[in-house]
Amino acid sequence: MQVISISSLKGGVGKTSITLGLASAAWAAGVSTLVIDLDPHADTTTGLGIKHDDMSTEIGTMLRKPKQFRLHEHAVTSGWIQTNHRNGTESGVLDVIRGSAKTSLFEKVTTRRREINRLMTLLDQTQGYDLVLIDCPPALNGVTRMAWAASTDVLLVAEPSLFSVAGTERTFRALDLFQREYAPKLRNSVLVVNRVRAASTEHKYRLAEMRRMFGKRMLDIQVPESSNWQQIQGAAWPVHAWPGDTASTAARTFDRLLQQLHQPQVSSRRALHG
Ligand SMILES: Nc1ncnc2c1ncn2[C@@H]1O[C@H](COP(=O)(O)OP(=O)(O)OP(=O)(O)O)[C@@H](O)[C@H]1O
Ligand SMILES: [Mg+2]
Known part of the structure:
Protein backbone atom coordinates (compact mmCIF):
# COMPACT_ATOMS: atom_id res chain seq x y z
CA MET A 1 0.00 0.00 0.00
CA GLN A 2 1.50 3.28 -1.10
CA VAL A 3 0.97 6.21 1.26
CA ILE A 4 1.51 9.70 -0.15
CA SER A 5 1.43 12.79 2.08
CA ILE A 6 0.71 16.06 0.32
CA SER A 7 2.44 18.72 2.35
CA SER A 8 3.81 22.26 2.54
CA LEU A 9 4.87 24.65 5.27
CA LYS A 10 3.16 27.56 3.52
CA GLY A 11 -0.62 27.83 3.42
CA GLY A 12 -2.75 28.20 0.34
CA VAL A 13 -0.25 26.81 -2.18
CA GLY A 14 -2.56 24.01 -3.35
CA LYS A 15 -2.14 20.95 -1.10
CA THR A 16 -5.86 20.28 -1.04
CA SER A 17 -6.22 20.96 -4.77
CA ILE A 18 -3.38 18.55 -5.59
CA THR A 19 -4.86 15.93 -3.24
CA LEU A 20 -8.24 16.26 -4.98
CA GLY A 21 -6.62 16.18 -8.43
CA LEU A 22 -4.70 12.99 -7.58
CA ALA A 23 -7.84 11.46 -6.04
CA SER A 24 -9.70 12.26 -9.26
CA ALA A 25 -6.96 10.65 -11.37
CA ALA A 26 -6.95 7.56 -9.13
CA TRP A 27 -10.75 7.40 -9.34
CA ALA A 28 -10.62 7.63 -13.15
CA ALA A 29 -7.92 4.94 -13.33
CA GLY A 30 -9.78 2.58 -10.97
CA VAL A 31 -7.09 2.59 -8.27
CA SER A 32 -8.52 1.63 -4.85
CA THR A 33 -7.85 4.78 -2.90
CA LEU A 34 -8.33 6.09 0.62
CA VAL A 35 -8.07 9.83 1.22
CA ILE A 36 -7.28 10.92 4.78
CA ASP A 37 -8.04 14.52 5.61
CA LEU A 38 -5.51 15.44 8.26
CA ASP A 39 -6.06 19.20 8.06
CA PRO A 40 -8.35 20.46 10.87
CA HIS A 41 -9.97 22.74 8.26
CA ALA A 42 -11.22 19.59 6.51
CA ASP A 43 -11.32 21.17 3.03
CA THR A 44 -10.60 17.84 1.34
CA THR A 45 -13.59 16.28 3.11
CA THR A 46 -15.77 19.02 1.63
CA GLY A 47 -14.16 18.77 -1.82
CA LEU A 48 -14.82 15.03 -1.90
CA GLY A 49 -18.53 15.64 -1.41
CA ILE A 50 -18.87 14.38 2.17
CA LYS A 51 -21.98 15.96 3.66
CA HIS A 52 -21.80 18.12 6.81
CA ASP A 53 -24.18 15.78 8.63
CA ASP A 54 -22.03 12.69 7.93
CA MET A 55 -21.60 10.84 11.23
CA SER A 56 -18.63 8.60 10.35
CA THR A 57 -15.77 8.58 12.86
CA GLU A 58 -13.34 11.33 11.94
CA ILE A 59 -9.56 11.04 12.03
CA GLY A 60 -9.04 13.10 15.22
CA THR A 61 -11.01 10.59 17.29
CA MET A 62 -9.17 7.62 15.78
CA LEU A 63 -5.76 9.20 16.38
CA ARG A 64 -6.53 9.35 20.11
CA LYS A 65 -6.76 5.55 20.36
CA PRO A 66 -5.08 4.24 17.22
CA LYS A 67 -4.91 0.60 18.32
CA GLN A 68 -8.69 0.46 18.64
CA PHE A 69 -9.60 1.47 15.09
CA ARG A 70 -9.29 0.06 11.61
CA LEU A 71 -9.53 2.88 9.11
CA HIS A 72 -11.31 0.82 6.43
CA GLU A 73 -14.16 0.19 8.89
CA HIS A 74 -14.76 3.94 9.32
CA ALA A 75 -14.15 5.19 5.80
CA VAL A 76 -17.06 6.71 3.88
CA THR A 77 -17.57 6.51 0.16
CA SER A 78 -16.72 9.78 -1.56
CA GLY A 79 -19.69 11.81 -2.78
CA TRP A 80 -18.03 11.62 -6.24
CA ILE A 81 -18.67 7.89 -6.36
CA GLN A 82 -22.20 8.17 -4.99
CA THR A 83 -23.08 10.72 -7.69
CA ASN A 84 -21.59 8.43 -10.28
CA HIS A 85 -23.57 5.45 -9.06
CA ARG A 86 -26.77 7.48 -9.31
CA ASN A 87 -25.81 8.20 -12.93
CA GLY A 88 -25.29 4.49 -13.46
CA THR A 89 -21.56 4.86 -14.15
CA GLU A 90 -19.09 2.28 -12.81
CA SER A 91 -16.06 3.47 -10.89
CA GLY A 92 -13.40 2.25 -8.49
CA VAL A 93 -13.09 2.59 -4.71
CA LEU A 94 -12.63 6.11 -3.43
CA ASP A 95 -13.05 6.27 0.34
CA VAL A 96 -12.56 9.15 2.72
CA ILE A 97 -11.61 9.47 6.36
CA ARG A 98 -13.23 12.68 7.46
CA GLY A 99 -11.16 15.54 8.83
CA SER A 100 -12.17 17.56 11.87
CA ALA A 101 -10.96 20.23 14.27
CA LYS A 102 -10.16 17.44 16.76
CA THR A 103 -6.96 16.75 14.79
CA SER A 104 -5.57 20.02 16.12
CA LEU A 105 -5.09 18.26 19.49
CA PHE A 106 -2.02 16.64 17.89
CA GLU A 107 -0.36 19.80 16.57
CA LYS A 108 2.29 20.00 19.28
CA VAL A 109 5.70 18.85 18.04
CA THR A 110 7.07 15.94 20.03
CA THR A 111 9.97 13.51 19.85
CA ARG A 112 8.01 10.68 21.50
CA ARG A 113 7.71 7.81 19.04
CA ARG A 114 4.37 6.68 20.41
CA GLU A 115 2.93 10.09 19.51
CA ILE A 116 4.64 10.36 16.12
CA ASN A 117 3.55 6.83 15.16
CA ARG A 118 -0.18 7.26 15.84
CA LEU A 119 -1.15 7.45 12.16
CA MET A 120 1.33 4.72 11.23
CA THR A 121 -0.35 2.44 13.80
CA LEU A 122 -3.75 3.14 12.23
CA LEU A 123 -2.45 2.51 8.71
CA ASP A 124 -0.70 -0.72 9.73
CA GLN A 125 -4.19 -2.08 10.54
CA THR A 126 -5.75 -0.83 7.30
CA GLN A 127 -6.63 -3.11 4.40
CA GLY A 128 -8.13 -2.93 0.96
CA TYR A 129 -6.44 0.06 -0.68
CA ASP A 130 -3.63 0.38 -3.20
CA LEU A 131 -3.14 4.05 -2.50
CA VAL A 132 -3.59 6.35 0.49
CA LEU A 133 -3.50 10.12 -0.01
CA ILE A 134 -3.06 12.33 3.07
CA ASP A 135 -3.85 16.04 2.91
CA CYS A 136 -1.70 17.76 5.55
CA PRO A 137 -2.17 21.06 7.38
CA PRO A 138 0.01 24.04 6.34
CA ALA A 139 2.59 23.69 9.12
CA LEU A 140 5.49 21.48 10.18
CA ASN A 141 3.60 20.58 13.32
CA GLY A 142 2.96 17.26 15.08
CA VAL A 143 0.12 16.40 12.67
CA THR A 144 2.30 16.78 9.57
CA ARG A 145 5.08 14.79 11.24
CA MET A 146 2.65 11.96 12.00
CA ALA A 147 1.75 11.94 8.30
CA TRP A 148 5.40 11.85 7.20
CA ALA A 149 6.18 9.01 9.64
CA ALA A 150 3.36 6.94 8.13
CA SER A 151 4.22 7.69 4.47
CA THR A 152 6.11 5.93 1.73
CA ASP A 153 6.13 9.18 -0.28
CA VAL A 154 5.90 12.88 0.47
CA LEU A 155 4.78 15.26 -2.24
CA LEU A 156 5.67 18.85 -1.36
CA VAL A 157 3.64 21.53 -3.09
CA ALA A 158 4.99 24.99 -3.92
CA GLU A 159 4.01 28.00 -5.96
CA PRO A 160 6.50 29.80 -8.20
CA SER A 161 6.91 32.68 -5.73
CA LEU A 162 9.77 33.91 -3.54
CA PHE A 163 8.28 32.96 -0.17
CA SER A 164 7.09 29.58 -1.36
CA VAL A 165 10.56 28.70 -2.72
CA ALA A 166 12.20 29.67 0.59
CA GLY A 167 9.59 27.72 2.56
CA THR A 168 10.10 24.64 0.39
CA GLU A 169 13.83 24.66 1.05
CA ARG A 170 13.18 24.72 4.80
CA THR A 171 10.59 21.98 4.46
CA PHE A 172 12.94 19.67 2.52
CA ARG A 173 15.62 20.24 5.16
CA ALA A 174 13.22 19.42 7.99
CA LEU A 175 11.90 16.40 6.12
CA ASP A 176 15.38 14.97 5.48
CA LEU A 177 16.30 15.31 9.16
CA PHE A 178 13.00 13.78 10.22
CA GLN A 179 13.24 10.88 7.76
CA ARG A 180 16.53 9.62 9.19
CA GLU A 181 15.15 9.41 12.69
CA TYR A 182 11.41 8.75 12.43
CA ALA A 183 10.21 7.77 8.95
CA PRO A 184 11.59 4.32 8.05
CA LYS A 185 9.03 3.73 5.28
CA LEU A 186 9.63 7.02 3.50
CA ALA A 199 3.72 33.17 -19.93
CA SER A 200 4.83 34.78 -16.66
CA THR A 201 8.47 35.97 -16.59
CA GLU A 202 8.44 35.86 -12.77
CA HIS A 203 7.24 32.24 -12.85
CA LYS A 204 9.95 31.25 -15.37
CA TYR A 205 12.56 32.82 -13.10
CA ARG A 206 11.27 31.03 -9.99
CA LEU A 207 11.00 27.70 -11.81
CA GLY A 215 17.40 19.31 -8.95
CA LYS A 216 15.71 15.99 -9.65
CA ARG A 217 13.53 16.32 -6.56
CA MET A 218 11.46 18.84 -8.51
CA LEU A 219 9.10 17.00 -10.84
CA ASP A 220 8.99 17.99 -14.50
CA ILE A 221 5.22 17.95 -14.34
CA GLN A 222 3.83 21.30 -13.25
CA VAL A 223 0.22 22.11 -12.50
CA PRO A 224 -0.94 25.18 -14.43
CA GLU A 225 -3.17 27.85 -12.98
CA SER A 226 -6.67 27.03 -14.04
CA SER A 227 -9.54 29.50 -14.22
CA ASN A 228 -12.36 27.10 -13.25
CA TRP A 229 -10.62 25.35 -10.35
CA GLN A 230 -12.72 26.98 -7.62
CA GLN A 231 -15.92 26.24 -9.51
CA ILE A 232 -15.04 22.54 -9.78
CA GLN A 233 -14.06 22.31 -6.11
CA GLY A 234 -17.11 24.32 -5.04
CA ALA A 235 -19.32 21.80 -6.82
CA ALA A 236 -17.43 18.93 -5.06
CA TRP A 237 -16.83 17.29 -8.41
CA PRO A 238 -13.86 15.31 -9.78
CA VAL A 239 -11.91 17.29 -12.38
CA HIS A 240 -12.02 14.18 -14.61
CA ALA A 241 -15.82 14.46 -14.84
CA TRP A 242 -15.98 18.22 -15.39
CA PRO A 243 -16.83 19.28 -18.93
CA GLY A 244 -14.64 21.46 -21.13
CA ASP A 245 -11.09 21.62 -22.45
CA THR A 246 -9.58 23.42 -19.45
CA ALA A 247 -10.75 20.71 -17.03
CA SER A 248 -9.68 17.93 -19.35
CA THR A 249 -6.18 19.46 -19.69
CA ALA A 250 -5.98 19.64 -15.88
CA ALA A 251 -7.22 16.04 -15.65
CA ARG A 252 -4.44 14.86 -18.02
CA THR A 253 -1.87 16.69 -15.86
CA PHE A 254 -3.09 14.81 -12.79
CA ASP A 255 -3.04 11.51 -14.72
CA ARG A 256 0.64 12.08 -15.48
CA LEU A 257 1.34 13.16 -11.91
CA LEU A 258 -0.31 10.02 -10.54
CA GLN A 259 1.56 7.82 -13.01
CA GLN A 260 4.84 9.38 -11.96
CA LEU A 261 4.12 8.84 -8.27
CA HIS A 262 2.29 5.53 -8.46
CA GLN A 263 3.48 3.83 -11.65
CA PRO A 264 3.39 0.07 -10.99
CA GLN A 265 -0.08 -0.03 -9.49
CA VAL A 266 -1.62 2.30 -12.08
CA SER A 267 -0.27 0.30 -14.99
CA SER A 268 -1.35 -3.03 -13.49
CA ARG A 269 -4.87 -1.67 -12.89
CA ARG A 270 -5.01 -0.21 -16.37
CA ALA A 271 -4.00 -3.61 -17.73
CA LEU A 272 -6.69 -5.30 -15.65
CA HIS A 273 -9.37 -2.87 -16.79
CA GLY A 274 -8.21 -2.99 -20.40
N1 LIG B 1 -3.75 25.25 -10.13
C1 LIG B 1 -4.66 26.09 -9.63
N2 LIG B 1 -5.32 26.96 -10.43
C2 LIG B 1 -6.23 27.82 -9.93
N3 LIG B 1 -6.57 27.90 -8.65
C3 LIG B 1 -5.94 27.08 -7.78
C4 LIG B 1 -4.97 26.13 -8.23
N4 LIG B 1 -4.52 25.45 -7.15
C5 LIG B 1 -5.19 25.94 -6.09
N5 LIG B 1 -6.04 26.90 -6.47
C6 LIG B 1 -6.95 27.68 -5.59
O1 LIG B 1 -6.17 28.30 -4.58
C7 LIG B 1 -6.83 28.25 -3.33
C8 LIG B 1 -5.94 27.53 -2.31
O2 LIG B 1 -5.77 26.19 -2.74
P1 LIG B 1 -5.81 24.97 -1.73
O3 LIG B 1 -6.93 25.13 -0.76
O4 LIG B 1 -5.72 23.75 -2.51
O5 LIG B 1 -4.44 25.24 -0.97
P2 LIG B 1 -3.92 24.55 0.37
O6 LIG B 1 -2.43 24.52 0.28
O7 LIG B 1 -4.61 23.29 0.61
O8 LIG B 1 -4.40 25.62 1.45
P3 LIG B 1 -4.31 25.44 3.06
O9 LIG B 1 -2.87 25.66 3.40
O10 LIG B 1 -5.21 26.53 3.57
O11 LIG B 1 -4.78 24.06 3.38
C9 LIG B 1 -8.16 27.53 -3.58
O12 LIG B 1 -9.16 28.48 -3.73
C10 LIG B 1 -7.93 26.77 -4.86
O13 LIG B 1 -9.12 26.61 -5.61
MG1 LIG C 1 -5.70 22.61 2.31
Missing part, protein backbone atom coordinates in the same frame (compact mmCIF):
# COMPACT_ATOMS: atom_id res chain seq x y z
CA ARG A 187 11.49 6.36 0.24
CA ASN A 188 10.58 9.27 -2.01
CA SER A 189 10.12 12.97 -1.36
CA VAL A 190 9.58 15.23 -4.34
CA LEU A 191 8.21 18.64 -5.23
CA VAL A 192 5.41 19.63 -7.58
CA VAL A 193 4.94 23.26 -8.55
CA ASN A 194 1.35 24.45 -8.72
CA ARG A 195 -0.44 27.47 -10.20
CA VAL A 196 2.14 27.93 -12.95
CA ARG A 197 1.48 30.56 -15.61
CA ALA A 198 3.64 29.61 -18.58
CA ALA A 208 14.64 27.97 -12.95
CA GLU A 209 15.64 28.91 -9.40
CA MET A 210 13.79 25.89 -7.96
CA ARG A 211 15.37 23.58 -10.55
CA ARG A 212 18.82 24.79 -9.45
CA MET A 213 17.94 24.37 -5.77
CA PHE A 214 16.07 21.07 -5.82
Whole structure:
Protein backbone atom coordinates (compact mmCIF):
# COMPACT_ATOMS: atom_id res chain seq x y z
CA MET A 1 0.00 0.00 0.00
CA GLN A 2 1.50 3.28 -1.10
CA VAL A 3 0.97 6.21 1.26
CA ILE A 4 1.51 9.70 -0.15
CA SER A 5 1.43 12.79 2.08
CA ILE A 6 0.71 16.06 0.32
CA SER A 7 2.44 18.72 2.35
CA SER A 8 3.81 22.26 2.54
CA LEU A 9 4.87 24.65 5.27
CA LYS A 10 3.16 27.56 3.52
CA GLY A 11 -0.62 27.83 3.42
CA GLY A 12 -2.75 28.20 0.34
CA VAL A 13 -0.25 26.81 -2.18
CA GLY A 14 -2.56 24.01 -3.35
CA LYS A 15 -2.14 20.95 -1.10
CA THR A 16 -5.86 20.28 -1.04
CA SER A 17 -6.22 20.96 -4.77
CA ILE A 18 -3.38 18.55 -5.59
CA THR A 19 -4.86 15.93 -3.24
CA LEU A 20 -8.24 16.26 -4.98
CA GLY A 21 -6.62 16.18 -8.43
CA LEU A 22 -4.70 12.99 -7.58
CA ALA A 23 -7.84 11.46 -6.04
CA SER A 24 -9.70 12.26 -9.26
CA ALA A 25 -6.96 10.65 -11.37
CA ALA A 26 -6.95 7.56 -9.13
CA TRP A 27 -10.75 7.40 -9.34
CA ALA A 28 -10.62 7.63 -13.15
CA ALA A 29 -7.92 4.94 -13.33
CA GLY A 30 -9.78 2.58 -10.97
CA VAL A 31 -7.09 2.59 -8.27
CA SER A 32 -8.52 1.63 -4.85
CA THR A 33 -7.85 4.78 -2.90
CA LEU A 34 -8.33 6.09 0.62
CA VAL A 35 -8.07 9.83 1.22
CA ILE A 36 -7.28 10.92 4.78
CA ASP A 37 -8.04 14.52 5.61
CA LEU A 38 -5.51 15.44 8.26
CA ASP A 39 -6.06 19.20 8.06
CA PRO A 40 -8.35 20.46 10.87
CA HIS A 41 -9.97 22.74 8.26
CA ALA A 42 -11.22 19.59 6.51
CA ASP A 43 -11.32 21.17 3.03
CA THR A 44 -10.60 17.84 1.34
CA THR A 45 -13.59 16.28 3.11
CA THR A 46 -15.77 19.02 1.63
CA GLY A 47 -14.16 18.77 -1.82
CA LEU A 48 -14.82 15.03 -1.90
CA GLY A 49 -18.53 15.64 -1.41
CA ILE A 50 -18.87 14.38 2.17
CA LYS A 51 -21.98 15.96 3.66
CA HIS A 52 -21.80 18.12 6.81
CA ASP A 53 -24.18 15.78 8.63
CA ASP A 54 -22.03 12.69 7.93
CA MET A 55 -21.60 10.84 11.23
CA SER A 56 -18.63 8.60 10.35
CA THR A 57 -15.77 8.58 12.86
CA GLU A 58 -13.34 11.33 11.94
CA ILE A 59 -9.56 11.04 12.03
CA GLY A 60 -9.04 13.10 15.22
CA THR A 61 -11.01 10.59 17.29
CA MET A 62 -9.17 7.62 15.78
CA LEU A 63 -5.76 9.20 16.38
CA ARG A 64 -6.53 9.35 20.11
CA LYS A 65 -6.76 5.55 20.36
CA PRO A 66 -5.08 4.24 17.22
CA LYS A 67 -4.91 0.60 18.32
CA GLN A 68 -8.69 0.46 18.64
CA PHE A 69 -9.60 1.47 15.09
CA ARG A 70 -9.29 0.06 11.61
CA LEU A 71 -9.53 2.88 9.11
CA HIS A 72 -11.31 0.82 6.43
CA GLU A 73 -14.16 0.19 8.89
CA HIS A 74 -14.76 3.94 9.32
CA ALA A 75 -14.15 5.19 5.80
CA VAL A 76 -17.06 6.71 3.88
CA THR A 77 -17.57 6.51 0.16
CA SER A 78 -16.72 9.78 -1.56
CA GLY A 79 -19.69 11.81 -2.78
CA TRP A 80 -18.03 11.62 -6.24
CA ILE A 81 -18.67 7.89 -6.36
CA GLN A 82 -22.20 8.17 -4.99
CA THR A 83 -23.08 10.72 -7.69
CA ASN A 84 -21.59 8.43 -10.28
CA HIS A 85 -23.57 5.45 -9.06
CA ARG A 86 -26.77 7.48 -9.31
CA ASN A 87 -25.81 8.20 -12.93
CA GLY A 88 -25.29 4.49 -13.46
CA THR A 89 -21.56 4.86 -14.15
CA GLU A 90 -19.09 2.28 -12.81
CA SER A 91 -16.06 3.47 -10.89
CA GLY A 92 -13.40 2.25 -8.49
CA VAL A 93 -13.09 2.59 -4.71
CA LEU A 94 -12.63 6.11 -3.43
CA ASP A 95 -13.05 6.27 0.34
CA VAL A 96 -12.56 9.15 2.72
CA ILE A 97 -11.61 9.47 6.36
CA ARG A 98 -13.23 12.68 7.46
CA GLY A 99 -11.16 15.54 8.83
CA SER A 100 -12.17 17.56 11.87
CA ALA A 101 -10.96 20.23 14.27
CA LYS A 102 -10.16 17.44 16.76
CA THR A 103 -6.96 16.75 14.79
CA SER A 104 -5.57 20.02 16.12
CA LEU A 105 -5.09 18.26 19.49
CA PHE A 106 -2.02 16.64 17.89
CA GLU A 107 -0.36 19.80 16.57
CA LYS A 108 2.29 20.00 19.28
CA VAL A 109 5.70 18.85 18.04
CA THR A 110 7.07 15.94 20.03
CA THR A 111 9.97 13.51 19.85
CA ARG A 112 8.01 10.68 21.50
CA ARG A 113 7.71 7.81 19.04
CA ARG A 114 4.37 6.68 20.41
CA GLU A 115 2.93 10.09 19.51
CA ILE A 116 4.64 10.36 16.12
CA ASN A 117 3.55 6.83 15.16
CA ARG A 118 -0.18 7.26 15.84
CA LEU A 119 -1.15 7.45 12.16
CA MET A 120 1.33 4.72 11.23
CA THR A 121 -0.35 2.44 13.80
CA LEU A 122 -3.75 3.14 12.23
CA LEU A 123 -2.45 2.51 8.71
CA ASP A 124 -0.70 -0.72 9.73
CA GLN A 125 -4.19 -2.08 10.54
CA THR A 126 -5.75 -0.83 7.30
CA GLN A 127 -6.63 -3.11 4.40
CA GLY A 128 -8.13 -2.93 0.96
CA TYR A 129 -6.44 0.06 -0.68
CA ASP A 130 -3.63 0.38 -3.20
CA LEU A 131 -3.14 4.05 -2.50
CA VAL A 132 -3.59 6.35 0.49
CA LEU A 133 -3.50 10.12 -0.01
CA ILE A 134 -3.06 12.33 3.07
CA ASP A 135 -3.85 16.04 2.91
CA CYS A 136 -1.70 17.76 5.55
CA PRO A 137 -2.17 21.06 7.38
CA PRO A 138 0.01 24.04 6.34
CA ALA A 139 2.59 23.69 9.12
CA LEU A 140 5.49 21.48 10.18
CA ASN A 141 3.60 20.58 13.32
CA GLY A 142 2.96 17.26 15.08
CA VAL A 143 0.12 16.40 12.67
CA THR A 144 2.30 16.78 9.57
CA ARG A 145 5.08 14.79 11.24
CA MET A 146 2.65 11.96 12.00
CA ALA A 147 1.75 11.94 8.30
CA TRP A 148 5.40 11.85 7.20
CA ALA A 149 6.18 9.01 9.64
CA ALA A 150 3.36 6.94 8.13
CA SER A 151 4.22 7.69 4.47
CA THR A 152 6.11 5.93 1.73
CA ASP A 153 6.13 9.18 -0.28
CA VAL A 154 5.90 12.88 0.47
CA LEU A 155 4.78 15.26 -2.24
CA LEU A 156 5.67 18.85 -1.36
CA VAL A 157 3.64 21.53 -3.09
CA ALA A 158 4.99 24.99 -3.92
CA GLU A 159 4.01 28.00 -5.96
CA PRO A 160 6.50 29.80 -8.20
CA SER A 161 6.91 32.68 -5.73
CA LEU A 162 9.77 33.91 -3.54
CA PHE A 163 8.28 32.96 -0.17
CA SER A 164 7.09 29.58 -1.36
CA VAL A 165 10.56 28.70 -2.72
CA ALA A 166 12.20 29.67 0.59
CA GLY A 167 9.59 27.72 2.56
CA THR A 168 10.10 24.64 0.39
CA GLU A 169 13.83 24.66 1.05
CA ARG A 170 13.18 24.72 4.80
CA THR A 171 10.59 21.98 4.46
CA PHE A 172 12.94 19.67 2.52
CA ARG A 173 15.62 20.24 5.16
CA ALA A 174 13.22 19.42 7.99
CA LEU A 175 11.90 16.40 6.12
CA ASP A 176 15.38 14.97 5.48
CA LEU A 177 16.30 15.31 9.16
CA PHE A 178 13.00 13.78 10.22
CA GLN A 179 13.24 10.88 7.76
CA ARG A 180 16.53 9.62 9.19
CA GLU A 181 15.15 9.41 12.69
CA TYR A 182 11.41 8.75 12.43
CA ALA A 183 10.21 7.77 8.95
CA PRO A 184 11.59 4.32 8.05
CA LYS A 185 9.03 3.73 5.28
CA LEU A 186 9.63 7.02 3.50
CA ARG A 187 11.49 6.36 0.24
CA ASN A 188 10.58 9.27 -2.01
CA SER A 189 10.12 12.97 -1.36
CA VAL A 190 9.58 15.23 -4.34
CA LEU A 191 8.21 18.64 -5.23
CA VAL A 192 5.41 19.63 -7.58
CA VAL A 193 4.94 23.26 -8.55
CA ASN A 194 1.35 24.45 -8.72
CA ARG A 195 -0.44 27.47 -10.20
CA VAL A 196 2.14 27.93 -12.95
CA ARG A 197 1.48 30.56 -15.61
CA ALA A 198 3.64 29.61 -18.58
CA ALA A 199 3.72 33.17 -19.93
CA SER A 200 4.83 34.78 -16.66
CA THR A 201 8.47 35.97 -16.59
CA GLU A 202 8.44 35.86 -12.77
CA HIS A 203 7.24 32.24 -12.85
CA LYS A 204 9.95 31.25 -15.37
CA TYR A 205 12.56 32.82 -13.10
CA ARG A 206 11.27 31.03 -9.99
CA LEU A 207 11.00 27.70 -11.81
CA ALA A 208 14.64 27.97 -12.95
CA GLU A 209 15.64 28.91 -9.40
CA MET A 210 13.79 25.89 -7.96
CA ARG A 211 15.37 23.58 -10.55
CA ARG A 212 18.82 24.79 -9.45
CA MET A 213 17.94 24.37 -5.77
CA PHE A 214 16.07 21.07 -5.82
CA GLY A 215 17.40 19.31 -8.95
CA LYS A 216 15.71 15.99 -9.65
CA ARG A 217 13.53 16.32 -6.56
CA MET A 218 11.46 18.84 -8.51
CA LEU A 219 9.10 17.00 -10.84
CA ASP A 220 8.99 17.99 -14.50
CA ILE A 221 5.22 17.95 -14.34
CA GLN A 222 3.83 21.30 -13.25
CA VAL A 223 0.22 22.11 -12.50
CA PRO A 224 -0.94 25.18 -14.43
CA GLU A 225 -3.17 27.85 -12.98
CA SER A 226 -6.67 27.03 -14.04
CA SER A 227 -9.54 29.50 -14.22
CA ASN A 228 -12.36 27.10 -13.25
CA TRP A 229 -10.62 25.35 -10.35
CA GLN A 230 -12.72 26.98 -7.62
CA GLN A 231 -15.92 26.24 -9.51
CA ILE A 232 -15.04 22.54 -9.78
CA GLN A 233 -14.06 22.31 -6.11
CA GLY A 234 -17.11 24.32 -5.04
CA ALA A 235 -19.32 21.80 -6.82
CA ALA A 236 -17.43 18.93 -5.06
CA TRP A 237 -16.83 17.29 -8.41
CA PRO A 238 -13.86 15.31 -9.78
CA VAL A 239 -11.91 17.29 -12.38
CA HIS A 240 -12.02 14.18 -14.61
CA ALA A 241 -15.82 14.46 -14.84
CA TRP A 242 -15.98 18.22 -15.39
CA PRO A 243 -16.83 19.28 -18.93
CA GLY A 244 -14.64 21.46 -21.13
CA ASP A 245 -11.09 21.62 -22.45
CA THR A 246 -9.58 23.42 -19.45
CA ALA A 247 -10.75 20.71 -17.03
CA SER A 248 -9.68 17.93 -19.35
CA THR A 249 -6.18 19.46 -19.69
CA ALA A 250 -5.98 19.64 -15.88
CA ALA A 251 -7.22 16.04 -15.65
CA ARG A 252 -4.44 14.86 -18.02
CA THR A 253 -1.87 16.69 -15.86
CA PHE A 254 -3.09 14.81 -12.79
CA ASP A 255 -3.04 11.51 -14.72
CA ARG A 256 0.64 12.08 -15.48
CA LEU A 257 1.34 13.16 -11.91
CA LEU A 258 -0.31 10.02 -10.54
CA GLN A 259 1.56 7.82 -13.01
CA GLN A 260 4.84 9.38 -11.96
CA LEU A 261 4.12 8.84 -8.27
CA HIS A 262 2.29 5.53 -8.46
CA GLN A 263 3.48 3.83 -11.65
CA PRO A 264 3.39 0.07 -10.99
CA GLN A 265 -0.08 -0.03 -9.49
CA VAL A 266 -1.62 2.30 -12.08
CA SER A 267 -0.27 0.30 -14.99
CA SER A 268 -1.35 -3.03 -13.49
CA ARG A 269 -4.87 -1.67 -12.89
CA ARG A 270 -5.01 -0.21 -16.37
CA ALA A 271 -4.00 -3.61 -17.73
CA LEU A 272 -6.69 -5.30 -15.65
CA HIS A 273 -9.37 -2.87 -16.79
CA GLY A 274 -8.21 -2.99 -20.40
N1 LIG B 1 -3.75 25.25 -10.13
C1 LIG B 1 -4.66 26.09 -9.63
N2 LIG B 1 -5.32 26.96 -10.43
C2 LIG B 1 -6.23 27.82 -9.93
N3 LIG B 1 -6.57 27.90 -8.65
C3 LIG B 1 -5.94 27.08 -7.78
C4 LIG B 1 -4.97 26.13 -8.23
N4 LIG B 1 -4.52 25.45 -7.15
C5 LIG B 1 -5.19 25.94 -6.09
N5 LIG B 1 -6.04 26.90 -6.47
C6 LIG B 1 -6.95 27.68 -5.59
O1 LIG B 1 -6.17 28.30 -4.58
C7 LIG B 1 -6.83 28.25 -3.33
C8 LIG B 1 -5.94 27.53 -2.31
O2 LIG B 1 -5.77 26.19 -2.74
P1 LIG B 1 -5.81 24.97 -1.73
O3 LIG B 1 -6.93 25.13 -0.76
O4 LIG B 1 -5.72 23.75 -2.51
O5 LIG B 1 -4.44 25.24 -0.97
P2 LIG B 1 -3.92 24.55 0.37
O6 LIG B 1 -2.43 24.52 0.28
O7 LIG B 1 -4.61 23.29 0.61
O8 LIG B 1 -4.40 25.62 1.45
P3 LIG B 1 -4.31 25.44 3.06
O9 LIG B 1 -2.87 25.66 3.40
O10 LIG B 1 -5.21 26.53 3.57
O11 LIG B 1 -4.78 24.06 3.38
C9 LIG B 1 -8.16 27.53 -3.58
O12 LIG B 1 -9.16 28.48 -3.73
C10 LIG B 1 -7.93 26.77 -4.86
O13 LIG B 1 -9.12 26.61 -5.61
MG1 LIG C 1 -5.70 22.61 2.31
